[in-house]
Amino acid sequence: MDAFKGLPEAKVIWDPSELEPFRVDESHLRGVQPLAVVKPHGPRALRELVHRAKTEGFGLVPRGAGTGKAGGCLPTERTVVVDFSEWPGDIQVSPQDLCLRAPASAPLREVKGSAEALGLFYPPDPNSWESCALGGTLATNAGGPNACKYGMTRHWVLALDALLEDGEIHTFGISSVKANAGPALGQLLIGSEGIFGFIVGATLRLTPMPREFATLLLPVKRWEDLLDLPGLLCGAGYLPSAFEFFDPAVLAELRAHGPEAARRLPGEALAILEFDERGCTSEPFLEGLLDLLGPLADGLEIASDARQRQGIWAVRRLTSAFLKERHPKKISEDIVVPRSRLRDFFLGLDRLGCPAVSYGHLGDGNLHVNLLAAGETDPVVLEHQLMDLFRLAISLGGTLSGEHGIGLAKRDAFLALSDPAQIQALRALKRALDPQNIFNPGKVI
Numbered sequence: 001m002d003a004f005k006g007l008p009e010a011k012v013i014w015d016p017s018e019l020e021p022f023r024v025d026e027s028h029l030r031g032v033q034p035l036a037v038v039k040p041h042g043p044r045a046l047r048e049l050v051h052r053a054k055t056e057g058f059g060l061v062p063r064g065a066g067t068g069k070a071g072g073c074l075p076t077e078r079t080v081v082v083d084f085s086e087w088p089g090d091i092q093v094s095p096q097d098l099c100l101r102a103p104a105s106a107p108l109r110e111v112k113g114s115a116e117a118l119g120l121f122y123p124p125d126p127n128s129w130e131s132c133a134l135g136g137t138l139a140t141n142a143g144g145p146n147a148c149k150y151g152m153t154r155h156w157v158l159a160l161d162a163l164l165e166d167g168e169i170h171t172f173g174i175s176s177v178k179a180n181a182g183p184a185l186g187q188l189l190i191g192s193e194g195i196f197g198f199i200v201g202a203t204l205r206l207t208p209m210p211r212e213f214a215t216l217l218l219p220v221k222r223w224e225d226l227l228d229l230p231g232l233l234c235g236a237g238y239l240p241s242a243f244e245f246f247d248p249a250v251l252a253e254l255r256a257h258g259p260e261a262a263r264r265l266p267g268e269a270l271a272i273l274e275f276d277e278r279g280c281t282s283e284p285f286l287e288g289l290l291d292l293l294g295p296l297a298d299g300l301e302i303a304s305d306a307r308q309r310q311g312i313w314a315v316r317r318l319t320s321a322f323l324k325e326r327h328p329k330k331i332s333e334d335i336v337v338p339r340s341r342l343r344d345f346f347l348g349l350d351r352l353g354c355p356a357v358s359y360g361h362l363g364d365g366n367l368h369v370n371l372l373a374a375g376e377t378d379p380v381v382l383e384h385q386l387m388d389l390f391r392l393a394i395s396l397g398g399t400l401s402g403e404h405g406i407g408l409a410k411r412d413a414f415l416a417l418s419d420p421a422q423i424q425a426l427r428a429l430k431r432a433l434d435p436q437n438i439f440n441p442g443k444v445i
């Protein structure tokens with residue numbers, strides 16, 4: 001405990017009962033008891049922590065709001081959790097530069113809201129957007145439904161403030177979309193899950209807020225037909241800002257046990273599509289769209305006002321929490337396959353005999369494949385099921401994580417299934433940026 005005595009600009013927690021909440025996140029894993037939890041209130045705390053970590057040989061595990069699904073913020077042996085929830089700073093929007101500065105502690109909800117208050121839009125929208133922190137979304141390169149059109153968090157970061165192993169805060173990037181003075185080191189930190197340093201703030205790119213939305217609830221007669229739709233739409237020049245889906249099993253669960261609004265959901269499977277470009281509610285646009293959707297549809301609802309739009313989205317937003325409540329020990333994966341291979345993926349999944357149900361981001365091929373019975377499955381069998389699932393995605397040109405990251409949960413699979421040259425390069429970078437392995441040890445690589 002002496003390591004934390006007199007730590008400046010910080011709140012330190014070491015009472016074992018108060019450490020308990022920091023051993024879990026939203027994954028199925030549980031971390032060991034950390035040596036302590038430190039809530040830094042300024043750069044002196046971090047500088048001193050880094051110094052003590054190096055001299056006394058403990059690791060530093062950054063934590064945002066703890067909503068991660070890969071166990072990335074869970075403490076490993078001899079580590080201190082560094083909780084950024086009290087890191088100081090305000091959100092400042094610059095409409096002239098179409099950007100916003102915010103500290104890592106800023107709730108994503110407030111970041112998006114501050115932009116919106118000035119008619120501007122920060123697109124990244126993980127479904128946890130009401131509860132996660134900006135720092136966590138940067139460290140995991142979070143994506144959400146509208147990544148389909150707008151891309152993931154890294155596409156919206158102009159500059160990043162990060163504390164590296166020298167104990168100092170450095171800024172990578174400038175407040176402009178054009179900056180090309182050498183490789184972008186800030187981009188290396190985005191999605192690095194805290195293994196290269198601490199992210200303390202960022203300058204984010206904004207765009208004018210879309211003002212027109214066509215939001216469609218599309219029940220389909222035959223589930224398989226839905227799988228060709230993302231490719232069909234893109235091929236015909238339609239790029240939805242979001243394209244979400246529920247397979248027949250998830251839809252049946254929602255209908256049987258979900259909230260009132262979910263019980264009336266029609267169709268064998270269901271999709272939510274949204275378009276947000278100017279003119280998307282015009283007759284010619286919708287007519288062209290309906291020509292494509294009509295043959296698949298088993299009834300179709302188009303939101304005509306903001307309340308209806310919200311109603312459609314509410315069902316999607318609650319799905320993850322609903323399934324978790326019904327199946328607390330389920331495992332939710334987030335594999336990706338290219339749009340054009342969606343049908344092959346689900347055929348392959350059937351062939352594997354993997355007892356999984358799926359929902360998620362069909363428009364960009366990012367599928368939440370859920371093993372509902374994971375808690376009751378023999379661990380060896382479960383590991384085989386997961387490895388088969390990852391191999392299938394990779395064999396189709398996809399990957400084992402589209403948004404949650406690697407953390408602890410997928411580390412073994414990531415190491416086993418990645419190109420060895422990639423792992424070697426990542427480890428070389430880790431040695432260069434963090435030679436004493438103090439930042440989030442035991443995660444990712």
Ligand SMILES: Cc1cc2nc3c(=O)[nH]c(=O)nc-3n(C[C@H](O)[C@H](O)[C@H](O)COP(=O)(O)OP(=O)(O)OC[C@H]3O[C@@H](n4cnc5c(N)ncnc54)[C@H](O)[C@@H]3O)c2cc1C
Nearest residue numbers: 064065066067068072126127128133135136143194199403
């Ligand atoms: C209901 C639900 C829905 C979700 N939907 C989505 C979704 O649609 N898309 C998506 O991408 N994710 C989703 N997630 C996962 C999660 O919310 C996101 O990954 C989110 O970005 C994590 O933010 P956080 O602040 O909770 O980070 P944490 O869970 O606290 O941390 C996540 C990782 O980031 C690191 N980290 C945190 N802060 C810092 C920092 N300041 N510096 C360096 N490293 C740091 C941690 O060490 C850890 O490795 C969902 C989670 C839930 C519970």
